[in-house]
Amino acid sequence: MFTRFEEYAATQMLGQPDSPPRNDGKLLFSEEWQRTVFGLALALSKEGHFEWEDFRHNLISAIAAWEKNACAGEVTWDYYEQYAKALIELLEQRGMLKPGELERQMRLDEASK
Amino acid sequence: MSSLFDYDKDREAASAAKVRALEALLIKKGVLGSESVDAVLRHFETVAGPFNGARIVARAWVDPEYKARLLEDTPKAIAELQFPGMTGAEGEHMKAVANSPTVHNLIICTLCSCYPWPVLGLPPYWYKDPVFRSRGVREPRAVLREFGVTIPADKDVKVWDSSAQIRWFVIPEQPARSEHLNEEQLAALVTPEAMMGVALVPSPHTA
Numbered sequence: 001m002f003t004r005f006e007e008y009a010a011t012q013m014l015g016q017p018d019s020p021p022r023n024d025g026k027l028l029f030s031e032e033w034q035r036t037v038f039g040l041a042l043a044l045s046k047e048g049h050f051e052w053e054d055f056r057h058n059l060i061s062a063i064a065a066w067e068k069n070a071c072a073g074e075v076t077w078d079y080y081e082q083y084a085k086a087l088i089e090l091l092e093q094r095g096m097l098k099p100g101e102l103e104r105q106m107r108l109d110e111a112s113k
Numbered sequence: 114m115s116s117l118f119d120y121d122k123d124r125e126a127a128s129a130a131k132v133r134a135l136e137a138l139l140i141k142k143g144v145l146g147s148e149s150v151d152a153v154l155r156h157f158e159t160v161a162g163p164f165n166g167a168r169i170v171a172r173a174w175v176d177p178e179y180k181a182r183l184l185e186d187t188p189k190a191i192a193e194l195q196f197p198g199m200t201g202a203e204g205e206h207m208k209a210v211a212n213s214p215t216v217h218n219l220i221i222c223t224l225c226s227c228y229p230w231p232v233l234g235l236p237p238y239w240y241k242d243p244v245f246r247s248r249g250v251r252e253p254r255a256v257l258r259e260f261g262v263t264i265p266a267d268k269d270v271k272v273w274d275s276s277a278q279i280r281w282f283v284i285p286e287q288p289a290r291s292e293h294l295n296e297e298q299l300a301a302l303v304t305p306e307a308m309m310g311v312a313l314v315p316s317p318h319t320a
Contacts, residue, residue, distance in 0.1 A: 006156040007230055014236060027157055033129035039150035040136055046153060049144065081128055088135065096144055097135075105134040105141075 005046045012052065018059045021079055034080035041087045050090060058086035165196045166232035166282060166308045169209075171300035174287040183209050183284065191232070206277070207232065211284040212310070216269045218283045219257065219310035221249035227275040229282045233305045240309075250274070260311040282308045288316040 010027075013019050020038065021028040029035040045052045062082040091097040139145040169191060173180035183190040187209045207229050210218045222228065223246050228236045239245050248256050253270045257263070264270055273281040285307040291299060294317060306312035 039154040043149040
Protein backbone atom coordinates (compact mmCIF):
# COMPACT_ATOMS: atom_id res chain seq x y z
CA MET A 1 0.00 0.00 0.00
CA PHE A 2 1.33 3.41 -0.93
CA THR A 3 0.40 6.67 0.67
CA ARG A 4 2.33 8.69 -1.90
CA PHE A 5 1.82 8.72 -5.64
CA GLU A 6 5.56 9.21 -6.20
CA GLU A 7 6.39 5.96 -4.40
CA TYR A 8 3.64 4.03 -6.14
CA ALA A 9 4.79 5.27 -9.55
CA ALA A 10 8.46 4.46 -9.03
CA THR A 11 7.75 1.06 -7.50
CA GLN A 12 5.55 -0.03 -10.40
CA MET A 13 8.60 0.31 -12.65
CA LEU A 14 11.12 -1.56 -10.51
CA GLY A 15 12.24 -4.87 -11.92
CA GLN A 16 10.29 -4.17 -15.13
CA PRO A 17 11.64 -3.28 -18.58
CA ASP A 18 11.05 0.42 -17.84
CA SER A 19 12.93 0.46 -14.51
CA PRO A 20 14.81 3.77 -14.15
CA PRO A 21 18.60 3.86 -13.58
CA ARG A 22 19.43 3.87 -9.88
CA ASN A 23 22.48 3.90 -7.70
CA ASP A 24 22.54 3.08 -3.98
CA GLY A 25 18.85 3.75 -3.40
CA LYS A 26 18.87 6.98 -5.41
CA LEU A 27 17.57 7.76 -8.86
CA LEU A 28 20.51 8.31 -11.15
CA PHE A 29 20.38 11.35 -13.42
CA SER A 30 23.46 12.24 -15.40
CA GLU A 31 22.00 15.46 -16.86
CA GLU A 32 19.53 18.03 -15.54
CA TRP A 33 17.07 17.40 -18.42
CA GLN A 34 16.78 13.75 -17.36
CA ARG A 35 15.71 14.86 -13.90
CA THR A 36 13.23 17.34 -15.39
CA VAL A 37 11.60 14.87 -17.77
CA PHE A 38 11.31 12.26 -15.03
CA GLY A 39 9.52 14.84 -12.87
CA LEU A 40 7.35 16.05 -15.76
CA ALA A 41 5.75 12.67 -16.40
CA LEU A 42 5.20 12.06 -12.70
CA ALA A 43 3.73 15.50 -12.06
CA LEU A 44 1.36 15.24 -15.05
CA SER A 45 0.10 11.84 -13.96
CA LYS A 46 -0.14 12.91 -10.33
CA GLU A 47 -2.35 15.82 -11.39
CA GLY A 48 -4.61 13.42 -13.27
CA HIS A 49 -3.69 14.13 -16.91
CA PHE A 50 -3.12 10.45 -17.58
CA GLU A 51 -2.89 7.13 -15.77
CA TRP A 52 0.65 6.17 -14.81
CA GLU A 53 0.12 2.74 -16.39
CA ASP A 54 -0.71 4.40 -19.73
CA PHE A 55 2.59 6.27 -19.65
CA ARG A 56 4.44 3.07 -18.74
CA HIS A 57 2.79 1.29 -21.64
CA ASN A 58 4.24 3.88 -24.04
CA LEU A 59 7.63 3.76 -22.34
CA ILE A 60 7.85 -0.02 -22.52
CA SER A 61 6.91 0.13 -26.22
CA ALA A 62 9.53 2.81 -26.89
CA ILE A 63 12.18 0.73 -25.15
CA ALA A 64 11.15 -2.41 -27.06
CA ALA A 65 11.33 -0.51 -30.37
CA TRP A 66 14.81 0.76 -29.51
CA GLU A 67 15.97 -2.76 -28.61
CA LYS A 68 14.71 -4.08 -31.93
CA ASN A 69 16.61 -1.47 -33.92
CA ALA A 70 19.56 -0.94 -31.63
CA CYS A 71 22.17 -2.57 -33.83
CA ALA A 72 20.92 -1.12 -37.09
CA GLY A 73 20.79 2.46 -35.84
CA GLU A 74 24.01 2.28 -33.78
CA VAL A 75 22.51 4.80 -31.39
CA THR A 76 23.65 4.14 -27.85
CA TRP A 77 21.16 3.41 -25.10
CA ASP A 78 19.73 6.36 -23.25
CA TYR A 79 16.87 5.54 -20.89
CA TYR A 80 15.68 9.12 -20.53
CA GLU A 81 15.70 9.71 -24.27
CA GLN A 82 13.14 6.90 -24.57
CA TYR A 83 11.33 8.32 -21.56
CA ALA A 84 11.01 11.76 -23.22
CA LYS A 85 9.87 10.14 -26.45
CA ALA A 86 7.20 8.10 -24.67
CA LEU A 87 5.92 11.16 -22.80
CA ILE A 88 5.71 13.35 -25.90
CA GLU A 89 3.86 10.59 -27.77
CA LEU A 90 1.35 10.19 -24.96
CA LEU A 91 0.72 13.95 -24.78
CA GLU A 92 0.14 13.99 -28.55
CA GLN A 93 -2.20 11.01 -28.34
CA ARG A 94 -4.19 12.78 -25.61
CA GLY A 95 -4.30 16.07 -27.51
CA MET A 96 -2.33 17.92 -24.84
CA LEU A 97 0.32 18.64 -27.47
CA LYS A 98 -0.64 19.58 -31.01
CA PRO A 99 1.50 18.56 -33.97
CA GLY A 100 4.36 21.01 -34.49
CA GLU A 101 3.72 22.80 -31.20
CA LEU A 102 6.83 21.51 -29.47
CA GLU A 103 9.05 22.37 -32.43
CA ARG A 104 7.63 25.92 -32.46
CA GLN A 105 8.42 26.32 -28.76
CA MET A 106 11.95 25.03 -29.37
CA ARG A 107 12.46 27.62 -32.12
CA LEU A 108 11.14 30.32 -29.76
CA ASP A 109 13.57 29.22 -27.04
CA GLU A 110 16.40 29.15 -29.56
CA ALA A 111 15.54 32.66 -30.83
CA SER A 112 15.35 34.15 -27.33
CA LYS A 113 18.84 32.92 -26.38
CA MET B 114 36.78 9.07 -31.64
CA SER B 115 36.25 12.80 -31.28
CA SER B 116 33.40 12.76 -33.79
CA LEU B 117 31.66 10.17 -31.63
CA PHE B 118 31.88 12.44 -28.61
CA ASP B 119 30.68 15.45 -30.61
CA TYR B 120 27.68 13.46 -31.64
CA ASP B 121 26.88 12.56 -28.05
CA LYS B 122 27.12 16.17 -26.96
CA ASP B 123 24.71 17.25 -29.71
CA ARG B 124 22.36 14.52 -28.73
CA GLU B 125 22.38 15.59 -25.07
CA ALA B 126 21.83 19.21 -26.10
CA ALA B 127 18.93 18.24 -28.36
CA SER B 128 17.26 16.23 -25.60
CA ALA B 129 17.82 19.04 -23.12
CA ALA B 130 16.28 21.62 -25.48
CA LYS B 131 13.31 19.39 -26.19
CA VAL B 132 12.57 18.76 -22.51
CA ARG B 133 13.03 22.43 -21.63
CA ALA B 134 10.57 23.42 -24.38
CA LEU B 135 8.11 20.75 -23.26
CA GLU B 136 8.10 22.01 -19.70
CA ALA B 137 7.76 25.65 -20.78
CA LEU B 138 4.92 24.79 -23.15
CA LEU B 139 2.94 22.81 -20.57
CA ILE B 140 3.28 25.59 -18.03
CA LYS B 141 2.31 28.22 -20.64
CA LYS B 142 -0.78 26.20 -21.58
CA GLY B 143 -1.75 25.93 -17.94
CA VAL B 144 -1.57 22.11 -18.01
CA LEU B 145 1.09 22.14 -15.31
CA GLY B 146 1.79 24.48 -12.39
CA SER B 147 5.25 26.01 -12.39
CA GLU B 148 6.08 24.29 -9.08
CA SER B 149 4.61 20.85 -9.86
CA VAL B 150 7.72 19.22 -11.27
CA ASP B 151 9.93 20.46 -8.47
CA ALA B 152 7.47 19.28 -5.86
CA VAL B 153 7.52 15.74 -7.25
CA LEU B 154 11.29 15.66 -7.55
CA ARG B 155 11.74 17.05 -4.08
CA HIS B 156 9.92 14.01 -2.74
CA PHE B 157 12.57 11.74 -4.25
CA GLU B 158 15.45 13.96 -3.30
CA THR B 159 14.57 14.69 0.30
CA VAL B 160 12.14 12.00 1.46
CA ALA B 161 12.24 8.84 -0.61
CA GLY B 162 15.61 9.27 -2.27
CA PRO B 163 18.58 9.84 -0.03
CA PHE B 164 19.94 6.93 1.90
CA ASN B 165 19.38 8.39 5.37
CA GLY B 166 19.57 4.98 6.97
CA ALA B 167 23.37 4.93 7.10
CA ARG B 168 23.40 7.93 9.41
CA ILE B 169 20.84 6.32 11.70
CA VAL B 170 22.91 3.14 11.95
CA ALA B 171 26.20 4.99 12.53
CA ARG B 172 24.60 7.01 15.33
CA ALA B 173 23.28 3.80 16.91
CA TRP B 174 26.77 2.27 16.78
CA VAL B 175 28.52 5.19 18.48
CA ASP B 176 25.75 5.94 20.98
CA PRO B 177 24.24 2.92 22.79
CA GLU B 178 21.60 5.12 24.40
CA TYR B 179 20.49 6.32 20.97
CA LYS B 180 20.33 2.69 19.83
CA ALA B 181 18.09 1.84 22.79
CA ARG B 182 15.79 4.76 21.93
CA LEU B 183 15.75 3.70 18.27
CA LEU B 184 14.62 0.18 19.15
CA GLU B 185 12.11 1.48 21.67
CA ASP B 186 10.43 4.21 19.58
CA THR B 187 11.85 4.23 16.05
CA PRO B 188 9.95 7.21 14.57
CA LYS B 189 10.81 9.38 17.56
CA ALA B 190 14.50 8.46 17.44
CA ILE B 191 14.65 9.10 13.68
CA ALA B 192 13.01 12.48 14.22
CA GLU B 193 15.89 13.41 16.55
CA LEU B 194 18.24 13.38 13.54
CA GLN B 195 16.08 15.93 11.70
CA PHE B 196 16.42 14.76 8.13
CA PRO B 197 15.33 17.49 5.74
CA GLY B 198 11.91 16.93 4.23
CA MET B 199 11.03 14.03 6.48
CA THR B 200 8.04 15.11 8.49
CA GLY B 201 4.90 13.42 9.70
CA ALA B 202 3.52 10.45 7.85
CA GLU B 203 6.63 9.27 6.00
CA GLY B 204 8.47 8.12 9.11
CA GLU B 205 5.45 7.12 11.11
CA HIS B 206 5.32 3.37 10.69
CA MET B 207 8.97 2.40 10.87
CA LYS B 208 10.41 -0.08 13.32
CA ALA B 209 14.08 -0.99 13.77
CA VAL B 210 15.40 -4.43 14.73
CA ALA B 211 19.04 -5.02 15.69
CA ASN B 212 21.35 -7.78 14.54
CA SER B 213 23.44 -9.28 17.36
CA PRO B 214 25.89 -12.15 17.84
CA THR B 215 22.87 -14.44 18.35
CA VAL B 216 20.26 -13.04 15.90
CA HIS B 217 20.24 -12.07 12.23
CA ASN B 218 17.23 -10.18 10.88
CA LEU B 219 15.87 -10.23 7.33
CA ILE B 220 13.23 -7.85 5.99
CA ILE B 221 10.76 -8.86 3.30
CA CYS B 222 7.24 -7.93 2.28
CA THR B 223 4.94 -10.79 1.32
CA LEU B 224 1.94 -8.61 0.44
CA CYS B 225 3.16 -6.01 -1.99
CA SER B 226 6.41 -4.20 -1.53
CA CYS B 227 6.20 -2.07 1.57
CA TYR B 228 9.55 -0.52 2.22
CA PRO B 229 10.93 2.13 4.56
CA TRP B 230 11.59 4.66 1.77
CA PRO B 231 12.56 7.55 4.00
CA VAL B 232 15.51 5.66 5.44
CA LEU B 233 16.51 3.37 2.58
CA GLY B 234 15.68 5.27 -0.60
CA LEU B 235 14.40 3.41 -3.68
CA PRO B 236 14.07 -0.34 -3.17
CA PRO B 237 16.26 -2.67 -5.24
CA TYR B 238 14.39 -4.36 -8.10
CA TRP B 239 14.42 -7.86 -6.59
CA TYR B 240 12.58 -6.65 -3.48
CA LYS B 241 9.36 -6.86 -5.50
CA ASP B 242 10.14 -10.30 -6.89
CA PRO B 243 7.51 -12.80 -5.66
CA VAL B 244 10.17 -15.53 -5.61
CA PHE B 245 12.37 -13.53 -3.24
CA ARG B 246 9.36 -12.77 -1.09
CA SER B 247 8.07 -16.31 -0.77
CA ARG B 248 11.48 -17.97 -0.43
CA GLY B 249 12.45 -15.34 2.16
CA VAL B 250 9.73 -16.73 4.40
CA ARG B 251 10.22 -20.40 3.56
CA GLU B 252 13.99 -20.73 3.50
CA PRO B 253 15.63 -17.50 4.68
CA ARG B 254 19.01 -19.15 5.30
CA ALA B 255 19.19 -20.39 1.70
CA VAL B 256 18.18 -16.98 0.34
CA LEU B 257 20.80 -15.29 2.52
CA ARG B 258 23.47 -17.75 1.31
CA GLU B 259 22.67 -16.72 -2.25
CA PHE B 260 23.27 -13.11 -1.25
CA GLY B 261 26.65 -14.22 0.09
CA VAL B 262 25.64 -14.14 3.74
CA THR B 263 26.15 -17.44 5.56
CA ILE B 264 24.50 -17.51 8.96
CA PRO B 265 25.96 -20.06 11.41
CA ALA B 266 23.48 -22.79 12.40
CA ASP B 267 23.49 -21.69 16.04
CA LYS B 268 22.46 -18.13 15.13
CA ASP B 269 18.74 -17.38 14.89
CA VAL B 270 17.34 -15.92 11.68
CA LYS B 271 14.26 -13.76 12.17
CA VAL B 272 12.17 -12.71 9.18
CA TRP B 273 10.15 -9.51 9.42
CA ASP B 274 7.28 -8.96 7.04
CA SER B 275 6.82 -5.29 6.22
CA SER B 276 3.33 -3.95 5.75
CA ALA B 277 1.59 -0.62 5.52
CA GLN B 278 1.34 -0.70 9.32
CA ILE B 279 4.99 -1.48 10.10
CA ARG B 280 7.97 -0.96 7.82
CA TRP B 281 10.96 -2.73 9.29
CA PHE B 282 14.65 -2.03 8.89
CA VAL B 283 17.74 -3.68 10.34
CA ILE B 284 20.49 -2.15 12.46
CA PRO B 285 23.40 -4.30 11.27
CA GLU B 286 26.25 -5.30 13.58
CA GLN B 287 29.18 -2.92 13.67
CA PRO B 288 32.03 -4.61 11.81
CA ALA B 289 35.27 -5.63 13.53
CA ARG B 290 38.20 -3.20 13.38
CA SER B 291 35.99 -0.14 12.90
CA GLU B 292 36.14 1.23 16.46
CA HIS B 293 38.58 3.98 15.45
CA LEU B 294 36.24 5.45 12.81
CA ASN B 295 34.10 8.50 13.41
CA GLU B 296 30.36 8.58 12.82
CA GLU B 297 30.64 9.85 9.25
CA GLN B 298 33.21 7.21 8.30
CA LEU B 299 31.04 4.52 9.86
CA ALA B 300 28.00 5.73 7.91
CA ALA B 301 29.96 5.31 4.68
CA LEU B 302 30.25 1.56 5.36
CA VAL B 303 26.48 0.98 5.63
CA THR B 304 24.49 -0.08 2.55
CA PRO B 305 20.71 -0.31 1.99
CA GLU B 306 21.21 -4.08 1.57
CA ALA B 307 22.77 -4.34 5.04
CA MET B 308 19.71 -2.55 6.43
CA MET B 309 17.45 -5.09 4.72
CA GLY B 310 19.46 -7.93 6.24
CA VAL B 311 20.69 -9.35 2.93
CA ALA B 312 24.26 -8.15 3.49
CA LEU B 313 26.67 -7.66 6.37
CA VAL B 314 28.70 -4.50 6.88
CA PRO B 315 32.29 -5.39 5.99
CA SER B 316 35.29 -4.33 8.09
CA PRO B 317 36.80 -1.10 6.74
CA HIS B 318 39.93 -2.68 5.27
CA THR B 319 38.30 -5.65 3.66
CA ALA B 320 35.61 -3.43 2.08
